[in-house]
Amino acid sequence: MDKSVKRNILLGLFVVVGIVLFIIGIFLVGAKSEMFKNTFPLSAKFTNATGLKIGSNVRYNGVKVGIVKTVNIIDDSTVQVDMQIEDSKRMFITTTAVATIASDGLMGDKLVNIITGKPGGITIRNYAYLQTHNPINTEQVLQTLSGSNENIRMITENLKILTSDLNNKNGALQMLYKDTDAAFDLKTSFSNLRLVTGKVAQVSQTLQDITALIQHGKGTAAELLNDTVLGHNLASTMASLKETSNKLNAVSNQLSLTVQHVNNGNGTVNMLLTDTTLAANVQQSVLNLKKASKGLDEDMEGLKHSFLLRKYFRKKSRKNK
Amino acid sequence: MDMFFQDAAELAQFTVAVIKEGVRPPYEFREVLNQCYETGIKSFILVGITAFILGLVLIMQSRPTLVEFGAGSFLPAMSSVSIVREIGPLVTALICAGKIGSGISAELGSMKVTEQIDAMEVSGTNPFKFLIATRIMATTLMIPVLTLYAILIALTGAFTAASITDQVNIGFFFNRVFDTLKFSDVIPSFTKTFFFGFAIGLVGCTKGYNSKKGTEGVGKAANASVVIAMLSVIVIDMVVTRITAMLGYL
CATH class of the missing domain: 1.20.5 (Single alpha-helices involved in coiled-coils or other helix-helix interfaces)
Known part of the structure; x- marks a missing residue:
């Protein structure tokens, strides 16, 4: 060749x-790029379409179903994203489906992700608008992280103060941490606490037994709680006691009034209680009465031996015997 | 400065003359095919080896950084965009500027100093049509084809590097490569290779055809051809990239 x-x-x-x-x-x-496939148009309106551009992928529950055709600003708070979706995937996308802007991995390109909506939707038509869920933008995430960082800073500062207090030789925490005597005391306290707890448990058991007895209707307490007749009697007694108490109260009030009158009035009783001269006179009168009584006794004795009345007294003596 | 404007004027005159002679019949098909063989087939091995190594090195250099950021799975996407948009066309054009541009310039310079071109004119053969237009046509047609091969070989090199370092399936790799690429990556990239080829051929022919008398002039012409062709390629690349960005494809 x-x-x-x-x-x-x-x-x-x-x-x-x-x-x-x-x-x-x-x-x-x-x-x-969906160039050789039958596609149908869909649109969605977002408030923010950062990173989305012509040719960005459109996914339905993570599976690629189309591409972004155009990204247009409609007004100051709305961005319209027009998409081309494979016609063969139309049956899965319903009117309740929700479009969101997501990322392909942590550092990947932005894409539109369509997720299944609530049941009851019908298959979507050409040029329909999908419901949207606006994405959390990076600034919002950073703001949240900033708040978290501030909290962490405060927590670490508190921890710093706490550890500083722990290292303070005169502090209670340091004493607990380092002092062996305190540790021994604490150990003893815990031991005592354990004993007390044991006792409490025993008491609790006893109370439980008593409760069981009461529930079974045994003992005085059970009778008190369960016997309706006794209860009625007790109620009557209580009513009587109440009545008595009311009467006593009334008497007490009257006595109080009397004492008040005695204290405030110019009567004999008040004079007896307060006038010392009268008291001395009364005392003297009593002495005189004693003397008079003694004289009267002597006179009576003389009368017994008197010949005029001797016979009467003898007769009375025999009668008494 | 004077030399710069002088070169610019020469290139402009040459461009007008080449277009005028190129579109006017009769056409030198046989010579065009001959020049295509010289520029395309004979540069293929050099371009292929360079592209393979570049694809390999691109992955080996990029992988540690991407893995450090937890983006190791983006290696195919990153390599495809880099190779298709920039590395493939640019490296092919620079290699061709060195090999083909200097070859054309030296060949035409030698013909000039040995008065072969003058002899052709005397014998009634149009040297512009036979020597210049055919070579420029050949470089304009062959550099895009070489670029296609370079891109494919560079992607193969990238896959080889990826499969050495990681257990990467060839289907997965090339699926991610084509998943990432868009027409906005391919079309501007492929279009600019025609301009690269035209510039390389034009500069090589201009410098060779206008070389001064003597062997020293031929050497200078070849050297100037390589330098100016490479610079032209980079300037064209920048302009095309800017135009692509202005059209909203970047």
């Missing part, structure tokens, strides 16, 4: 293979 023909064949092969590779590449890239 002629040399020039060989060269031409080789060149032709070189170019044809190159062109075929180019066409395959274009086909593959086109297939990924």
Whole structure:
């Protein structure tokens, strides 16, 4: 074969293979860009479409179903995103589906993710608007993290103060931490506490037993709680006691009034209680009465021996015997 | 400064002359094919080896950083965008500027100093049509094809590096590669390779055709051709990137 023909064949092969590779590449890239598939248009309105651009992927529950066709600003708070969705995926997307803007991994490109909505929706139509859920933007995340950082700073500062107090030699925590005597006391306290707890448990058991007895109607307490007749009697007694108490109260009030009158009045009783002269006179009168009584006794004794009345006294003495 | 403007004027005159002669029949198809073979097939091995190594090195260099950020799975996406958008076209153009540009310049310079071009004119052959237009046509057509191969080989190199360091499935790798690519990556990248090829051929032909008398002039012409062609490639790359950004594809 002629040399020039060989060269031409080789060149032709070189170019044809190159062109075929180019066409395959274009086909593959086109297939990924939904160029060779039947698609239908959908739109969604977001307040923020940061990072979203023409050609960004559209996914339905994480599976690629289309691409973003245009991103347009509608007004100062609305961005409209038009999408091309594969027609074969239309059946899965309903009117209740929700579109969100997500990231492909932590550092990946932004994309539109359509998630299944509430049941009851119908298959979506061309040029329909999907419900949207606006994404949490990075600034909001950073603001939250800033708040968390501030909290962490405060917590660490408190921990610093706490550890500083712990290291303070005169502090209670340091004493607990380092002082062996305190530790021994604490240990003893815990031991005592354990004993007390044991006793409390015993008491509790006893109370439980008593309660059981009461519940079974045994003993005086059970009778007190369960006997209706006794209860009635007790109620009557209580009523009587109440009545008596009321009467006593009335008497007490009267006595109080009397004492008040005695204290405030100019009567004999008040004079007897307060007038010392009268008291001295009374005392003297009593003494006189004693003397008079003694004289009367002597007179009576004399009368017994008198001949006029002797007979009467003898007769009385015999009668008494 | 004078030299710069002089070179610019020469290039402008040459561009007008080449376009005028190129579109006017008769066409030198056989010579175009011959030049395509010289520029395309004979540069393939060099471009292929360079592209493979670059793809390999790109992954080996990028992997530790991406893994450190927990983004190891982005290696295929990162390599595809880097190679298709920039590394493939630029490296191919620079290698061709060095190899093809200097070759064209030296060949035409030698023909000039040995008065072969003058002889062609005397014999009734249009040197612009036969020598210049065919070479520029060949570089304009072959550098995009070489770039396609370079991109494929560089991606293969990237996959090789990824499969050495990690257990990467070839299906997964190339699926992620094509999943990441968009027409806005491929079309501007492929379009600029035509401009690269045209610039390399034009600069090589201009410098060779206008080389001064003597072997020293041929050497200088080849050297200037390489330098100016590489600079032109980088300037065109910058302009195309800017235009792509202005159109909203970046």
